[in-house]
Structure formats: structure tokens, C-alpha cells
Amino acid sequence: MEDDRVFNPRSTVKRSGMVYGPLTLVLLFLVAMLVMSLFFRVDKIEVINASDYSDREIIDASGIETGVNLFFVDRFSAASMIFADLPYMDTVSITREMPDKIIIQAEGSAPAAWIRWDDEFWFIDRKGRMLGDTTELKTAGYPEIRNLEPITAMVGVEMVVEGINEGRLAYASELITALQGEKLIGKVSWIDVKDPENPAVYYDNRFTVYFGPNEDVAFKTALLRSAAEQMSSDDSGTLRYTGGSNWSFSPD
Numbered sequence: 291m292e293d294d295r296v297f298n299p300r301s302t303v304k305r306s307g308m309v310y311g312p313l314t315l316v317l318l319f320l321v322a323m324l325v326m327s328l329f330f331r332v333d334k335i336e337v338i339n340a341s342d343y344s345d346r347e348i349i350d351a352s353g354i355e356t357g358v359n360l361f362f363v364d365r366f367s368a369a370s371m372i373f374a375d376l377p378y379m380d381t382v383s384i385t386r387e388m389p390d391k392i393i394i395q396a397e398g399s400a401p402a403a404w405i406r407w408d409d410e411f412w413f414i415d416r417k418g419r420m421l422g423d424t425t426e427l428k429t430a431g432y433p434e435i436r437n438l439e440p441i442t443a444m445v446g447v448e449m450v451v452e453g454i455n456e457g458r459l460a461y462a463s464e465l466i467t468a469l470q471g472e473k474l475i476g477k478v479s480w481i482d483v484k485d486p487e488n489p490a491v492y493y494d495n496r497f498t499v500y501f502g503p504n505e506d507v508a509f510k511t512a513l514l515r516s517a518a519e520q521m522s523s524d525d526s527g528t529l530r531y532t533g534g535s536n537w538s539f540s541p542d
Contacts, residue, residue, distance in 0.1 A: 330360040333390035341398025343376050348396050351375035360386055377421055377446030402466045402475065404429045405438055412443065416466045418459050419448045431476065435462050437484035457486035461504045465491065468511035494518060496526040513537065
């Protein structure tokens with residue numbers, strides 16, 4: 291009996307491609323992984339440092355070690371570890387540089403104000419991050435943030451607030467940043483955010499300043515400098531922002 295099957299060489303080639311194609315991709319992947327593991331190992335860790343911590347402290351906190359595979363370094367985890375161990379850190383950026391270098395850019399956070407919390411004095415930075423407890427003596431030269439009530443606080447982490455305190459914290463951060471930008475923060479004794487729609491700032495030991503709603507805070511702060519400079523050295527009282535470029539003054 292004759293065999294009626296027809297031999298088609300093209301169909302054979304196609305089936306072979308279907309079998310060996312995936313295997314080839316797997317082999318190429320394994321070879322690539324082997325090359326990466328053998329040749330791309332961390333040999334240098336460079337720190338671009340703008341903080342009060344030493345390069346060694348930053349490297350140790352990151353957990354990154356020489357000899358590990360460059361591509362297997364978990365940059366997010368390393369940055370998180372730096373923030374956890376070094377509370378006075380503001381920003382951290384970790385990048386890879388072929389073929390063997392890790393670069394850590396670190397910028398430190400500095401105390402900008404302080405609050406009373408749980409019968410203790412706590413420094414905070416301009417973003418509301420808690421920088422640890424301190425003594426009343428060391429708070430001199432920093433403004434007190436009044437009527438800001440966190441739920442919990444952890445060193446190196448932004449304070450946890452809820453309800454009306456969310457608005458209070460947001461405005462306090464805006465004011466601190468604006469006052470620092472105008473180099474006026476050293477003239478402020480306290481910032482009272484009890485009313486988050488119209489906080490009060492005690493400025494230059496002479497003026498209680500009401501800023502109005504949380505908008506154009508940097509602009510208002512620049513105007514405050516100008517308004518205060520136009521006052522006599524004997525003037526004291528209350529300054530209120532009234533819109534546009536205007537402040538009203540009520541003497542004591």
C-alpha cells in the first residue's frame with residue numbers, strides 16, 4: 291500500500307523554529323545574566339554630599355557594598371534606609387554609572403522651627419519632618435510653631451496630622467519656606483496657625499502679622515519685608531494683609 295503523505299520541507303523548518311526559538315532566547319538571557327554578574331560589579335561608591343553627615347555614614351546607611359552586582363542594587367530600598375537611619379536628610383538620589391559605579395547624591399535637612407509636643411521640644415524642618423527632640427535652650431533662634439498638633443511623630447518622618455491640623459501644617463510649611471527665601475526666618479519668634487485661614491506671625495519683636503488665606507505666601511512675605519522697612523524703629527503693633535500689595539497697620 292502506497293504512502294500518500296507529502297513531504298513538505300518548509301513545514302519542517304517552521305516546526306524547528308518554533309522549538310528552538312524560545313530555547314535560544316532563554317539561552318541568550320542566561321548568557322546576558324552571566325555577563326552582568328561577572329563584569330558589572332560595584333567597585334566605586336561616590337557620594338555627592340551636601341549634608342552634615344560624613345560620606346561613610348551615608349554609604350553605611352544605604353547598605354550598598356562593593357562587589358555586588360551593579361544592576362541588582364535596589365536603589366529605592368537603599369534611599370529608604372538612608373532616610374530611616376539619618377533623620378537630618380532631606381533628599382537622596384541614587385544612580386548607576388557604567389560599568390562599576392554607584393553615585394549617591396545627598397542633601398541634608400536643617401531645623402527650621404520647633405514645636406511643643408508631648409511635653410517635649412521637637413525640631414522640625416521646612417516640610418514638617420520631625421528631626422528629634424531637643425532642649426528649650428537650643429531652640430533659641432528658631433520660631434515656635436504654635437497650635438500644631440500631630441497625632442504621632444517619628445524622627446526623620448513628616449509628622450502625622452489630621453483634620454484642621456492638615457491645613458495648619460500646610461500653611462506653616464509655606465510660611466517657613468517663604469520666610470527662609472526672604473532671609474527673614476531669624477526675625478520670627480513664633481508662628482501661630484490656630485486659624486489656618488489667617489495665621490499670625492510675631493515679627494522683629496514688634497509686629498503681630500496676619501497673612502490671610504494660604505495663597506501667594508512668598509509674595510506676601512516679600513511685601514512684609516518692604517512694609518516693615520518703611521516703619522519707624524519705634525513702631526510696634528499689628529500688620530494685616532488686605533489684598534494686592536497692601537498691608538494695614540494698627541499701632542499698639
